[in-house]
Amino acid sequence: MHPNQDNNATLAVLIDADNANPAIISGLLEEVAKLGIASVKRIYGDWTTPNLGSWKQVLLKHSIQPIQQFSYTSGKNATDSAMIIDAMDLLYAGHFDGFCIVSSDSDFTRLAARIRESGRRVYGFGEKKTPRPFVAACDLFIYTEVFVQKPGEAQNGVIKRRSEKELRADAALLNLLRNSVEAAADESGWAKLGVVGGFITRTVNDFDVRSYGYSKLSSLLGAIKLFDVERREDQIFVRSAKTADTEMRTEDGAEKGADKAQDKPAGNPAKQENKGKNKQKKRQKGANPNPPPAAATAAAPAAATEQAPAASLQTSPATVQESSAPVKSEPKATSKQPAKKRKQLLQAVTEAVMEAAASVAAATQAPAKAAAKRSRSQAKTEQPQADNAQEGAASQAKKPRATRKKSAA
Secondary structure: OOOOOOOOOEEEEEEEHHHOOHHHHHHHHHHHHHHOEEEEEEEEEOOOOHHHHHHHHHHHHHOOEEEEOOOOOOOOOOHHHHHHHHHHHHHHHOOOOEEEEEOOOHHHHHHHHHHHHOOOEEEEEEOOOOOHHHHHHOOEEEEHHHHOOOOOOOOOOOOOOOOHHHHHHOHHHHHHHHHHHHHHOOOOOOEEHHHHHHHHHHHOOOOOHHHHOOOOHHHHHHHHOOEEEEEEOOEEEEEEHHHHHHHHHHHHHHHHHHHHHHHOOOOOHHHHHHHHHHHHHHHHHHHOOOOOOHHHHHHHHHHHHHHHHHHHOOOOHHHHHHHOHHHHOHHHHOOOOOHHHHHHHHHHHHHHHHHHHHHHHHHHHHHHHHHHHHHHHHHHHHHHHHHHHHHHHHHHHHOOHHHHHHHHO
């Protein structure tokens, strides 16, 4: 029985005699019996042509109703149209749960899609040459080569069984099986084989284990030797061997860790405690280096600049040099800062000291310059007065004595 199929479903089997082989009928009907009950079995063709003569004994043996359809013109196949019309009549009758379309012709692609739109299941049967659109339009597609027993092949299957090496070389097959097992697996990694088969069918509707020479999915999984297959009462469970290896490695690692913990000496408790405290302090120190605030760092040069002019009014340049000595020790306090920040801070302090020294020098030289200026202005004022006095004395000396007496009187 196929996964997720009801073997009591009512099915209509419609066969295209022009695109089917009489040798597949026995295997075909056995496969249909796994899917449900074949209530209608019809085969369509022009039975007046000699190429369909081999169907006579098969039809009588399996009670299949032949439907005659003459060809209206040469080169045109009217059988497909008659088969499509009957399928739609059966669909509207509402007595069937699914349809089995036996043909390798892509003309039935739209029919399969329309039946599925009505909520009925469609099972396709055809040869390997069947076009992909028709295969994809069916819920399940089975290649009819698996129903034919050919001379020279193994008795337990119509297709040569693939070896372990050949199966592992098929990357598409391995990916399909692994993905299906993982999708159906529970937390422990085990999955029911029936659920895995259903997921495979929904993913690849033409997958068939018989195409690889195996009769059951469990046999195929066991032959690959990459999956663990286990029977529990009436159900079969499967899981990826990779999951089992991972669990074994995890358990081995846990056991080794426990053994090492037991074999390791206890040591000195006090020493271990101190060691732990030191490690904790190092982590805290690395996580919180506690650098000085940027605002305080920037304020130091400004404060030095503001205090320097006030001190310059009462001190000499030598005193300024002495007072600047503690400022030079400022970079030591920031030695823990990055080199770039220390360089910037040192440059700012140097500029502040130079500005302070310049202010002191200017303040010291200002009184001398003012005195010299005053003396020059005073000299300029007194010189004209002296010149005027000399000129007056000279003029008096040149006057006659009588005039001088008169003027004196």
